[in-house]
Amino acid sequence: MAQIKMINVQKFFGQNQVLQDLNLTIEDGEFVVFVGQSGGGKTTALRAIAGLETITSGKILIDGVEVQDRKAADRDIAFVFQSFSLYPHMTVRENITFPLRAVRMDKTARDKAVNETAEILQITEHLDRKPSSLSGGDMQRVAIGRALVRRPQALLMDEPLGVLDSKLREQMRSELKRLHIARGSTSVYVTHDQIEAMSLADQMVILHDGVLQQVGAPDDVYLKPKNLFVAKFVGSPVMNVADVQINGSEVTMKGVDTGFTFDESTLASLAKYDTEITLGLRPEAILLSQARTKGYTQAVTTNIEPLGSHDIVDVRLGDTVLRVRTESGFVSGEGQPVWVGLDTTQAHFFDKKTELNLRGAA
Amino acid sequence: MAGVRTSREKWGNRIAIATVFVALIIMLTPIYWITATAFKPRNLATTIPPTVVFTPEVSPFVKLFTKRSQLRDQPTQKEYDAAPWWEQMVFDGGEKVVRNRKTGEVRPSGYADRFKNSLIIAITSTLLAVSMGTLTAYGFSRFKVRGEDDWMFFILSTRMLPPVVVAIPMFLMYRVVGLNDTHLGLIILYTAFNLSFAVWIMKGFIDEIPKEYEEAALVDGYTRMQAFFKVVLPEALTGMAATAVFCFITAWNEYAFALIMTTRKAQTSPPFIPSQIGSGLPDWTVIAAGTFLFLIPVAVFTFLLRNHLLRGMSFGAIRK
Numbered sequence: 265m266a267q268i269k270m271i272n273v274q275k276f277f278g279q280n281q282v283l284q285d286l287n288l289t290i291e292d293g294e295f296v297v298f299v300g301q302s303g304g305g306k307t308t309a310l311r312a313i314a315g316l317e318t319i320t321s322g323k324i325l326i327d328g329v330e331v332q333d334r335k336a337a338d339r340d341i342a343f344v345f346q347s348f349s350l351y352p353h354m355t356v357r358e359n360i361t362f363p364l365r366a367v368r369m370d371k372t373a374r375d376k377a378v379n380e381t382a383e384i385l386q387i388t389e390h391l392d393r394k395p396s397s398l399s400g401g402d403m404q405r406v407a408i409g410r411a412l413v414r415r416p417q418a419l420l421m422d423e424p425l426g427v428l429d430s431k432l433r434e435q436m437r438s439e440l441k442r443l444h445i446a447r448g449s450t451s452v453y454v455t456h457d458q459i460e461a462m463s464l465a466d467q468m469v470i471l472h473d474g475v476l477q478q479v480g481a482p483d484d485v486y487l488k489p490k491n492l493f494v495a496k497f498v499g500s501p502v503m504n505v506a507d508v509q510i511n512g513s514e515v516t517m518k519g520v521d522t523g524f525t526f527d528e529s530t531l532a533s534l535a536k537y538d539t540e541i542t543l544g545l546r547p548e549a550i551l552l553s554q555a556r557t558k559g560y561t562q563a564v565t566t567n568i569e570p571l572g573s574h575d576i577v578d579v580r581l582g583d584t585v586l587r588v589r590t591e592s593g594f595v596s597g598e599g600q601p602v603w604v605g606l607d608t609t610q611a612h613f614f615d616k617k618t619e620l621n622l623r624g625a626a
Numbered sequence: 627m628a629g630v631r632t633s634r635e636k637w638g639n640r641i642a643i644a645t646v647f648v649a650l651i652i653m654l655t656p657i658y659w660i661t662a663t664a665f666k667p668r669n670l671a672t673t674i675p676p677t678v679v680f681t682p683e684v685s686p687f688v689k690l691f692t693k694r695s696q697l698r699d700q701p702t703q704k705e706y707d708a709a710p711w712w713e714q715m716v717f718d719g720g721e722k723v724v725r726n727r728k729t730g731e732v733r734p735s736g737y738a739d740r741f742k743n744s745l746i747i748a749i750t751s752t753l754l755a756v757s758m759g760t761l762t763a764y765g766f767s768r769f770k771v772r773g774e775d776d777w778m779f780f781i782l783s784t785r786m787l788p789p790v791v792v793a794i795p796m797f798l799m800y801r802v803v804g805l806n807d808t809h810l811g812l813i814i815l816y817t818a819f820n821l822s823f824a825v826w827i828m829k830g831f832i833d834e835i836p837k838e839y840e841e842a843a844l845v846d847g848y849t850r851m852q853a854f855f856k857v858v859l860p861e862a863l864t865g866m867a868a869t870a871v872f873c874f875i876t877a878w879n880e881y882a883f884a885l886i887m888t889t890r891k892a893q894t895s896p897p898f899i900p901s902q903i904g905s906g907l908p909d910w911t912v913i914a915a916g917t918f919l920f921l922i923p924v925a926v927f928t929f930l931l932r933n934h935l936l937r938g939m940s941f942g943a944i945r946k
């Protein structure tokens with residue numbers, strides 16, 4: 265088990281900077297998830313920790329020891345790859361045994377470790393089969409088994425569930441969580457699926473274009489996004505954003521005659537920024553009412569997505585379409601007039617230029 | 627090919643089968659003819675019209691492996707009866723087997739030695755070309771090589787000149803360094819010959835093996851060399867087999883350099899067989915017998931590797 269630290273890590277591929285000033289500490293036993301869009305540098309960061317990619321500058325420490333110049337073999341880390349999972353010419357047992365042969369473990373200890381791992385992952389009955397005859401889920405289990413069997417300092421996983429269908433993914437997700445709790449190994453997990461990230465992570469690390477956007481517990485990241493990218497990336501449906509004008513305690517969206525009333529003090533703190541403001545609202549921060557209500561603005565529904573447990577209703581307010589989360593059946597159809605209000609405590613204000621969240625403390 | 631077939635598809639299918647059939651006939655006739663001639667008595671080998679029905683005999687093979695001379699006088703009945711069956715066959719053909727005056731041992735023709743030379747040279751050069759080619763291809767495939775494309779083109783360009791063009795300078799150089807008429811000389815030539823081909827084919831195969839295969843091994847604590855032997859090589863075997871078949875065929879059949887560079891000690895079968903035509907009336911049955919035996923190793927080699935070969939040829943076209 266180990267603590268992993270990245271200090272000022274930079275990585276260039278030719279002219280292309282893929283990691284920029286990456287500073288990150290992964291505590292011993294933590295489950296850390298890297299998320300971000302494709303090409304964000306998640307895989308590269310993971311490969312740098314594993315020693316499969318040399319970094320251009322900066323330091324990587326494992327338990328306080330600098331390892332950036334060490335070979336992968338000497339870092340005692342296991343890796344589950346994004347695209348590759350198993351050697352086709354070896355049976356499942358041989359695949360799982362393979363890492364143990366490298367460290368010249370004796371045969372009895374080896375067999376014991378393999379059987380234990382197989383049991384935990386429920387793949388004992390497949391041990392003598394070839395990978396090609398396994399289902400996708402079992403293949404991923406074996407791939408994870410390969411990584412776990414050596415009891416490495418840290419376990420790095422690059423979208424290990426990426427190829428599975430959503431149902432199996434959900435099941436494997438909870439298995440991974442259970443495994444992590446049982447083993448307590450430091451784990452770094454990469455995914456571009458923010459729901460997977462939130463359900464697994466102790467700490468989420470959001471990367472975009474090689475720049476670290478935010479590190480924090482899933483709740484933190486969801487409730488207090490540091491900038492517009494994080495705000496829009498985390499959460500589904502995506503956060504509503506609209507350019508707004510602030511007059512005293514009124515916040516008005518562009519192209520709407522009436523505004524929303526906010527607490528004076530909240531808006532006063534924004535005034536000092538003297539820049540254009542973007543308002544960010546999660547679907548649950550918007551309230552709908554069938555009847556005229558004080559402080560609410562009239563709007564029209566344009567689309568309804570019934571999702572069973574709740575509905576997502578699109579309402580048109582001037583030029584802006586807002587996606588709102590309501591209880592199911594709250595709105596009966598499209599083209600209906602509704603009254604829209606805000607839960608002002610859940611509203612986010614972003615600087616339109618820097619995209620930073622201006623309601624820093626909130 | 628399940629499902630409904632239109633009559634047009636049926637006709638297309640029939641035409642395809644017919645074409646394959648015609649192609650097969652064209653390709654197999656010479657092989658049939660060589661095989662048939664190798665088992666014919668000499669007087670039936672060159673009749674007009676050709677003889678198709680005959681009693682096969684092995685006399686061409688006896689003659690192929692022994693040194694013979696023209697009979698001046700017919701052997702006496704006693705001499706004839708005392709001779710073993712195969713020597714009688716040679717008598718029947720109007721020739722006699724040359725024996726050592728003192729020991730009475732049969733003098734061999736030299737075909738067996740040439741055949742052995744062919745095997746040694748073709749197998750060794752194939753092994754060398756395939757293993758060197760695989761390592762080179764691995765290097766090009768996995769590491770950043772400055773000017774990789776230029777190097778690969780350079781390697782290929784060694785094949786753009788017809789090899790015979792350099793035969794005379796090679797001959798002169800070989801004479802200076804003493805490689806003329808040696809196994810090593812031909813092995814070096816054929817290896818060099820096949821290497822560029824092997825590098826190109828193997829590069830294709832190794833590029834198809836995900837680099838994660840080795841990276842997984844590297845993370846697990848293996849060295850790159852171990853990773854290469856344990857995970858890359860087993861995956862590359864198919865490609866190596868396909869490459870080996872082609873290299874072997876090239877080395878086995880090579881004629882021009884073998885003719886120029888070797889005379890006796892290291893001579894291979896291809897220049898030896900036609901040398902038996904000699905002066906006077908050629909004995910086509912002996913030539914056919916030599917050719918027939920010469921075809922067998924390639925056939926066996928290809929047959930043994932056929933599964934790899936088929937997979938190798940369709941590699942890339944059909945993945946998994």
Ligand SMILES: Nc1ncnc2c1ncn2[C@@H]1O[C@H](COP(=O)(O)OP(=O)(O)OP(=O)(O)O)[C@@H](O)[C@H]1O
Binds near residue numbers: 282305306307308456
């Ligand atoms: N070996 C390489 N050579 C050159 N550029 C590379 C290499 N590997 C990655 N890159 C580039 O680095 C950037 C980050 O890639 P990376 O694979 O780390 O992204 P990712 O976040 O893992 O994306 P994905 O979700 O698609 O897996 C991309 O722009 C990619 O093109």
Ligand SMILES: [Mg+2]
Binds near residue numbers: 306346
């Ligand atoms: Mg990736």
